[in-house]
Amino acid sequence: MDFLWIVLQPLTMILLYFTVFSTIFASKMGxxxxxxxxFALYLCxxxxxxxxxxxxxxxxxxxxxxNATYLKKLSIPEQVFVAKESAVATYGLVISFVLLIIISxxxxxxxxxxxLLLPLPxxxxxxxxxxxxxxxxxxxxxxxxxxxxxPILFQAWFWLTPIVYPITILPEFMQxxxxxxxxxxxxxxxxxxxxxxxxxDSSLWIAMISWSLIVPLLAYLVLRRLRPEIxxxx
Amino acid sequence: xxxxxxxxxxxxxxxFKLYNSPQDRLREWLSFGxxxxxxxxxAIKDISLEVKRGECLGIIGENGAxxxxxxxxxxxxxxxxxxxxxxKGRVLSLLELGTGFNVELTGKQNVFNSASLLGFxxxxxxxxxxxxxxxxxxxxxxxxxxxxxxSSGMHVRLAFSMFMFMEPEIFIIDEALSVGDIFxxxxxxxxxxxxxxxxxxxxxxxxxxxxxxxxxxxxxLLNNGECIFQGKPEQAIERYSTKSSSNTSSASSATRLxxxxxxxxxxxxxxxxxxxxxxxVLDGKHRHGHGGMEIVAARIVDSSNSDTLAVPxxxxxxxxxxxxxxxxxxxxxxxxxxxxxxxxxxxxxxxxQLGISLPKLEAGEEIVHGIKVKMSLQPGQYTASFHCGxxxxxxxxxxxxxxxxxxxxxxxxxxxxxYSANRVPFNGIADLSMTIIE
Numbered sequence: 116m117d118f119l120w121i122v123l124q125p126l127t128m129i130l131l132y133f134t135v136f137s138t139i140f141a142s143k144m145g146x147x148x149x150x151x152x153x154f155a156l157y158l159c160x161x162x163x164x165x166x167x168x169x170x171x172x173x174x175x176x177x178x179x180x181x182n183a184t185y186l187k188k189l190s191i192p193e194q195v196f197v198a199k200e201s202a203v204a205t206y207g208l209v210i211s212f213v214l215l216i217i218i219s220x221x222x223x224x225x226x227x228x229x230x231l232l233l234p235l236p237x238x239x240x241x242x243x244x245x246x247x248x249x250x251x252x253x254x255x256x257x258x259x260x261x262x263x264x265x266p267i268l269f270q271a272w273f274w275l276t277p278i279v280y281p282i283t284i285l286p287e288f289m290q291x292x293x294x295x296x297x298x299x300x301x302x303x304x305x306x307x308x309x310x311x312x313x314x315x316d317s318s319l320w321i322a323m324i325s326w327s328l329i330v331p332l333l334a335y336l337v338l339r340r341l342r343p344e345i346x347x348x349x
Numbered sequence: 350x351x352x353x354x355x356x357x358x359x360x361x362x363x364x365f366k367l368y369n370s371p372q373d374r375l376r377e378w379l380s381f382g383x384x385x386x387x388x389x390x391x392a393i394k395d396i397s398l399e400v401k402r403g404e405c406l407g408i409i410g411e412n413g414a415x416x417x418x419x420x421x422x423x424x425x426x427x428x429x430x431x432x433x434x435x436x437k438g439r440v441l442s443l444l445e446l447g448t449g450f451n452v453e454l455t456g457k458q459n460v461f462n463s464a465s466l467l468g469f470x471x472x473x474x475x476x477x478x479x480x481x482x483x484x485x486x487x488x489x490x491x492x493x494x495x496x497x498x499x500s501s502g503m504h505v506r507l508a509f510s511m512f513m514f515m516e517p518e519i520f521i522i523d524e525a526l527s528v529g530d531i532f533x534x535x536x537x538x539x540x541x542x543x544x545x546x547x548x549x550x551x552x553x554x555x556x557x558x559x560x561x562x563x564x565x566x567x568x569x570l571l572n573n574g575e576c577i578f579q580g581k582p583e584q585a586i587e588r589y590s591t592k593s594s595s596n597t598s599s600a601s602s603a604t605r606l607x608x609x610x611x612x613x614x615x616x617x618x619x620x621x622x623x624x625x626x627x628x629x630v631l632d633g634k635h636r637h638g639h640g641g642m643e644i645v646a647a648r649i650v651d652s653s654n655s656d657t658l659a660v661p662x663x664x665x666x667x668x669x670x671x672x673x674x675x676x677x678x679x680x681x682x683x684x685x686x687x688x689x690x691x692x693x694x695x696x697x698x699x700x701x702q703l704g705i706s707l708p709k710l711e712a713g714e715e716i717v718h719g720i721k722v723k724m725s726l727q728p729g730q731y732t733a734s735f736h737c738g739x740x741x742x743x744x745x746x747x748x749x750x751x752x753x754x755x756x757x758x759x760x761x762x763x764x765x766x767x768y769s770a771n772r773v774p775f776n777g778i779a780d781l782s783m784t785i786i787e
Contacts (some may be wrong), residue, residue, distance in 0.1 A: 187421075
């Protein structure tokens with residue numbers, strides 16, 4: 116039963132997007148991006164990757180507070196609680212991408228060998244999210260406002276990232292600035308592979324790998340420094 | 350018991366940083382050490398101890414003495430600020446009691462679940478161990494029902510039973526032992542002794558001094574985060590009970606009362622007066638009365654004239670009072686009462702009931718009185734209250750009177766008894782006079 120719920124949520128979302136964009140908005144969109152189904156695929160691939168990462172960050176940011184009873188009494192290492200949340204989010208991500216691939220074939224978008232690379236940007240995104248979630252989780256222990264401000268910040272971040280719109284509609288200076296947004300690289304790489312069957316270029320790989328290494332590493336350093344105080348404060 | 354040391358703690362200290370607000374913490378962080386916005390609080394300081402395999406170490410101390418902090422550090426739930434510790438083998442702590450229970454699962458499933466959460470291998474809970482746990486918990490068919498259907502008592506019994514059969518190398522027990530009905534707690538004590546014989550090391554924290562004395566082979570006494578005594582249980586409890594030991598007594602216990610105690614004495618000796626004042630057990634915190642006369646100071650000593658709040662069962666305690674009259678008191682009376690842990694009045698008596706009339710007091714007069722009480726009370730903790738007053742002669746009720754000064758919550762007074770060496774002189778709360786009819 117639990118599994119069914121995990122499947123149903125992304126499934127309805129994907130089906131809805133496909134229906135909406137292949138019927139209602141069919142006339143508006145399409146031509147530029149190569150068909151309505153193509154736009155639904157564009158939207159879904161970006162959105163699924165994004166929402167898994169955000170779920171990972173949000174639940175990571177609350178991991179310590181939600182497990183305060185355990186932290187107060189057991190000697191389980193702190194990162195375990197964040198890692199558990201990341202694992203759950205990643206599990207959902209895998210399921211939703213499997214669904215997306217199945218549905219995309221219905222719309223005549225067929226797999227290629229490049230798709231074997233698809234797990235890489237997705238998992239790198241989750242690594243980045245794990246690190247950021249852990250860092251925010253630590254801050255949340257000391258400053259409860261962090262937890263409250265996250266949904267607001269994430270909304271802004273969502274609309275600043277080309278997820279529901281193509282980057283080309285942005286003014287030029289914003290297109291140039293996109294590289295400072297870490298989410299941009301992961302989502303672009305996912306689409307390069309999934310939509311266009313292309314190998315993402317090296318600058319994307321460098322950006323993704325750097326973010327996915329540096330953020331978890333920094334989070335770990337912060338954790339090592341504040342570990343005793345987390346347990347004092349929680 | 351062999352001599353292998355399983356717990357070794359050296360110079361352990363724990364500092365908490367106290368911030369007035371989260372903003373202060375942020376300011377301090379952003380200044381990179383430039384601004385200090387917190388104050389330090391040392392919950393424990395410089396604790397060193399060693400525990401051998403199969404030993405039971407008791408930890409006692411008042412609330413806030415640092416017992417829980419020490420335990421949490423030993424279990425790994427808190428990180429020490431200073432010092433080091435080494436624990437050999439698996440540590441299990443009753444602090445963890447029932448934390449991992451999932452209310453949707455049955456008792457049996459929860460036992461499996463919790464065992465793996467606590468780091469025991471998959472096959473640790475075999476059929477034999479499970480049946481032992483089931484039998485010990487004694488909750489009938491509820492064992493196979495979801496935990497959400499349990500009463501709180503069953504919940505605790507299940508958690509406890511599980512822990513009782515986990516057999517770690519080191520077992521940390523805190524106050525939680527006082528749960529359950531008497532039969533269950535007796536079962537727990539028996540089981541703990543069994544485990545001790547099997548070489549499990551215990552660290553035991555409790556306010557139940559009898560239990561501590563009963564189980565522990567050694568006791569450390571904490572006061573304000575510091576270990577002020579380490580040694581035999583009886584001595585530690587005696588030190589703990591002699592509350593003043595931490596501040597005044599070491600210097601003043603040498604000042605013995607010069608008077609020979611009798612049942613009621615009048616003594617104006619200056620030395621006695623000073624001794625009572627400097628060793629007074631009164632803190633004035635729980636005090637009421639109409640005034641006119643007051644108990645300025647009171648001192649409690651044993652038969653060897655040393656200040657104490659611990660007394661072996663059936664032995665005498667001597668209470669000395671320094672009384673001061675603010676106005677003329679025609680017929681003063683003085684009384685003592687004892688209350689048990691449930692705050693039941695166990696015994697109370699005043700000089701009037703004793704059939705003694707104390708001499709009349711002039712305004713401003715000070716006087717010393719002594720009362721001897723044979724402590725034929727069930728071993729345990731008691732508080733005392735002292736009062737002085739005068740009977741109301743205008744009232745026809747012979748029990749009517751006026752309280753001039755009343756001090757409550759004095760103590761705790763511990764009546765101790767070594768069950769292993771002596772026969773219990775009586776059963777129950779108090780010893781009544783009983784003889785055989787010739």
